[in-house]
Amino acid sequence: MKTHTHWTNTPDTARGASAAIGNFDGVHLGHCAVIDIARTHGPLGIVTFEPHPREYFAPHGKSFRLMNAESKKNRLAKIGVEHLFQLPFDAELAAMPPEAFARTVLKDGLGLSHVVVGADFCFGQGRAGTAQDLVRFGKEMGFDVTIAPLLKTDVGISSSSAIREALADGRMSHAKDMLGHWHRIEGAVNHGDKRGRDLGFPTANMSIDGLHAPKFGVYAVLVDVLTGDHKGSYHGAASLGVKPTFGANVPCLESFIFDFDGNLYDEHLSVAFVEFLRGEEKFSNLDDLITQMHADCDKARRILGALT
Structure with missing residues (x-):
């Protein structure tokens, strides 16, 4: 997959793509339905924005992203995207009227031949442009536009907000039904306080900064070392969570990998949340904590063993 970080100087090899447009946070089944339509009309492209527009307008707001930029790129590459147009969402783009966005970015800048958007798509300054407006601009400017209907699954409409709710409740299978895959957190392994090693459970510690946090607690997980x-x-x-037994801490993800012996510091991991086991607890002593950790691992082994 080729990544392009601006709409100017688009190489000839990337022009003429059929692109789905959106933020694609989570790359859930609804997103994939839009992407699959684009796939049928030419070389597959994705037009997305970094930072997420919501982050741009509210930089100090509550963390909401299901995926960081790295995780999203990895997922899009896996589903066969050929060109990722990861556009900088800045003051220039935020102030661009809908018609100017269609002409300057989509037509002249990226040279798209076909555009696919969801039925609820809005764009341009103040989100003033609608999917129907984009159809009209496409006819005037010479590119085709398809509006994809919202996707309904067995658990309702697949949307990033509904997935966030499921994760916050610890309903990982429900989230998976809307995502089409296990929810994952990806990133580098940080140097932690190494308490897990002292307890007999060495963990790979990862930041969750900027991400929507699933329910705090213990999970059965699948870990891909990338x-x-x-x-x-x-x-x-x-x-x-915040490790309440050891005082006030910044929320993070600590993964204990079964039957593993090796150094993972600074390596990149992808951790898939399969099942919520229990909520976060504060233990009065380390012996009780260690006993519970053994029980958690036994339960996780049984759950994960049943997947294969």
């Missing part, structure tokens, strides 16, 4: 000497897929148990 870089380094230990690349591969593993089973594990993970704790998401």
Whole structure:
């Protein structure tokens, strides 16, 4: 997958793409339905924005993203996207009227041949442009536009907001039904306080900064090591939260990988949340915590073993 970070100087090899437009937070089934329509009309492209417009307009607001930029790129590459147009959402783009966006960015800048958007798509300054407006601009400017209907699943309309609600409740299977895949957190392994090693459960610690946090607690997880000497897929148990037994801490994700012995510092991991096991607890002593950790791992092994 080729990544292009501006609408200017688009190479000839990327022009003429059929592109789906949106933020694609989570790359859920509704997004995939839009992308699959674009796939049928030419070389597959994605037009998305970084930072997310919501982050641009409310930089100090509550974290909401289901995916960071790295995770989204990895997911889009997996589903066969050929060209990712990751456009900078800045003051220039935020102030661009809908017609100017259609002409300057989509037509002249990226040279798209076909555009696919969801029925609720809005664009341009103040979100003034609608999907129907884009159809009209496309006819005037020489590119085709398809409006994709909202996708309904067995658990309702697949949307990023509904997925956030499911994750906040610890309903991981419900989220999976809307995503089409297990919810994942991806990123680099940080140096932590190494308490897990002292307890007999060495963990790979990852930041969740900027991400919508699933319900705090312990999970059965699948861990993909994406870089380094230990690349591969593993089973594990993970704790998401603030470690209340050890005082006030910044929320993070700590994954204990079963039957693993190796150094993962600074390597990139993708952790899939399969099942919520229990809520976060504060233990009065370390022996009780260790006993519970053994029980958590036993339960996680049974759950993950049933997947294969």
